[in-house]
Amino acid sequence: MTHEQIIETLEAAFAGQLSDCDTAHGISAITIPAASNLKVLQFLYDSEDLQFRFLTDLTAVHYPNRTNEELCVVYHLHSLHLNKRLRIKLYVPVAAPKVFTASKLFSGANWMERETFDFYGVDFVGHPNLKRILNVDEMDYFPMRKEYPMEDPTRIDKDDEMFGRGGTIC
Amino acid sequence: MRPVQYNTNLKMVDLPEGHSGEGFFATSLNNVIGLARKNSIWPLPFATSCCGIEFMATMAAHYDLARFGSERLGFSPRQCDLLMVMGTISKKMAPILRQVYLQMAEPRWVLAVGACASSGGIFDSYSVLQGIDQVIPVDVYVPGCPPRPEAIIDGVMKIQELVGQESLRRRNSEQYKGLLESYGIQ
Numbered sequence: 001m002t003h004e005q006i007i008e009t010l011e012a013a014f015a016g017q018l019s020d021c022d023t024a025h026g027i028s029a030i031t032i033p034a035a036s037n038l039k040v041l042q043f044l045y046d047s048e049d050l051q052f053r054f055l056t057d058l059t060a061v062h063y064p065n066r067t068n069e070e071l072c073v074v075y076h077l078h079s080l081h082l083n084k085r086l087r088i089k090l091y092v093p094v095a096a097p098k099v100f101t102a103s104k105l106f107s108g109a110n111w112m113e114r115e116t117f118d119f120y121g122v123d124f125v126g127h128p129n130l131k132r133i134l135n136v137d138e139m140d141y142f143p144m145r146k147e148y149p150m151e152d153p154t155r156i157d158k159d160d161e162m163f164g165r166g167g168t169i170c
Numbered sequence: 171m172r173p174v175q176y177n178t179n180l181k182m183v184d185l186p187e188g189h190s191g192e193g194f195f196a197t198s199l200n201n202v203i204g205l206a207r208k209n210s211i212w213p214l215p216f217a218t219s220c221c222g223i224e225f226m227a228t229m230a231a232h233y234d235l236a237r238f239g240s241e242r243l244g245f246s247p248r249q250c251d252l253l254m255v256m257g258t259i260s261k262k263m264a265p266i267l268r269q270v271y272l273q274m275a276e277p278r279w280v281l282a283v284g285a286c287a288s289s290g291g292i293f294d295s296y297s298v299l300q301g302i303d304q305v306i307p308v309d310v311y312v313p314g315c316p317p318r319p320e321a322i323i324d325g326v327m328k329i330q331e332l333v334g335q336e337s338l339r340r341r342n343s344e345q346y347k348g349l350l351e352s353y354g355i356q
Contacts, residue, residue, distance in 0.1 A: 135297060136261045143296040151294045 001082050003028040006050060013043055020089070029087040034073075037090055038100045044077060044086070045105060051081035055102070058112035060120040062094075064146045070094035073122055075102070092122070094145075101127040119144040183209060200338055207251070207277075208334035209239035211326070214250035216270060218257030221284035221316040225256050228319040238326055247273040252329060253306075256316075258286040259299045271306040272355065276341050279333065281325050282308045285315040307349055 003023040010030065011018055017040075020031040032040050044052035057076040064070055069091030077086045092099060101124040102109040113124040114133040121142035124130055132139065141148055186205055188197030213235075217225055229235050229243065244250040247270045259267055271280065282302055285291035288311045290300035302308060309332055312325035340346055350356070 134262070136264075139296075148296070150296065152290065152296055152298065152300050 001049065001084070003084065006082075006084060006086065009047070009050065010040070010043075014040060027085045027087055029089065031089045031091070034090045034092045034099055037073075037075075037088070038102065038105070040088065041075070041077075041102055041105055044079075050079055052077040052079045052086060054078040054080055055106040055108050055112070056085070058102070058109055058116060060116045060122050060144075062120060062145050064094075066091070068093045071097045071120060071122060073099050073116065094121075097122045098125050099123070100125050103127055118142070121145065203338060204334040204336060207336075208330040211238075211240050211252050211279075211330065211333065212242055212244045212250045213240050213252040213254050213281075213326075214244050214247055214270070214274070216253060216255045216257075216267065218259065218263070219286065221256035221287065221314075224316045224319055225254065225283065225322060228322045233319040233323060235323065235326065238323070238330065240326065247271070248275060250274055251278060251333075252326075253278065253280045254283055255280065255287045255302050256283040258291065258293055259302055260297050261299050262297075264299045264302075264305045267302060268305045277333075277336070279309045279329050280306055281310050281312065281329055283312045283322055283325065284317055285313065288313065291315060305353070306355075307353060 007018070007021050007023075007028060007030065011021075014032070014036065017033055017036055018030050020029070022029055041052075044050050054077065055075065056078050057074075059074050061072040061074065062070060063072060071092050071094050073090050073092065075088040077088065078084075079086070090099065097120075099122055101113055103113060103124070104126070110128070111133060113122075113127055114130060116122050117124060117127075117130050118132045118135050119142060131137075135143065183205060185195070186197045186201035188195055188201070190196070215222065215225055217223075227233055240252075247253070251274075253271055253274060255267065271278070280302075282288045286293060286298070287302050288308075290298050292315070294300070299305065310325050310328045312321050314321050317325075
């Protein structure tokens with residue numbers, strides 16, 4: 001089964017819900033509405049032809065300029081049956097980044113969703129234990145969001161001019 | 171020719187300042203204790219990254235830190251005198267490092283090896299502690315990324331100097347208590 005056939009199968013099952021379908025570098029990508037993520041994942045899991053039963057990765061991307069769809073949650077699925085990979089994206093507003101948890105379907109999603117919450121603040125509805133996993137518990141922001149500086153904000157002894165970026169952190 | 175050749179090339183520690191006569195030698199307790207302490211430091215390695223690899227070379231046969239009396243590494247903080255922090259300490263690791271320091275008995279010394287332990291190094295990042303002196307007091311900093319074993323040995327010798335010259339009353343002084351107080355350590 002080719003990538004095109006996988007996308008056709010999905011389009012037949014979820015008519016009108018898929019967008020931005022493409023295949024590049026041997027991996028297909030689709031964009032789905034945030035509310036139907038579990039339906040799509042379950043369909044891919046259950047389908048005897050597809051058998052996307054391995055969740056390789058789950059992460060997020062912050063696009064500060066996309067109004068009302070600032071946060072993109074990305075699932076990387078692998079079908080060991082077909083040896084094909086699939087990337088599923090969905091967009092949520094940064095003001096209310098609510099996504100249904102995939103941890104009921106993939107146990108491995110538990111920690112990945114905690115990591116995504118830790119760094120981007122995506123609220124995985126239904127997650128059994130949604131708290132920080134890698135950063136210190138006292139951290140009060142989501143460091144991978146673009147509005148926060150990469151540098152440690154508590155440092156006062158580093159002169160930005162020495163690092164070729166003007167006098168202030170921008 | 172003797173049947174057994176003894177090694178006559180031994181290096182002896184110099185006598186401390188004092189008065190000697192027939193059958194006696196008198197010096198201050200400070201000097202004697204300092205002499206004993208500085209030549210029997212038990213280091214506790216806290217190695218998290220590449221500086222730790224350099225430390226392994228420092229401990230091994232070629233550079234041989236044992237020549238300086240630090241033959242035995244202790245892997246329990248309760249037995250050790252010198253905490254050697256080698257490598258990047260993330261903010262999540264900071265309370266653990268502090269806990270290790272608190273478990274050490276006085277007198278204790280801390281050596282920050284490498285740029286990361288000293289200042290955060292290249293990791294000017296939200297997740298990395300910008301120098302271990304944010305959580306525990308440090309006696310000697312070794313620069314380098316990573317420092318060569320010679321530099322680490324130099325740092326240990328600087329620690330030996332401090333240990334040898336330290337007054338026995340220093341740990342009871344108001345100044346020292348104030349230092350620990352500034353780190354929130356009782």
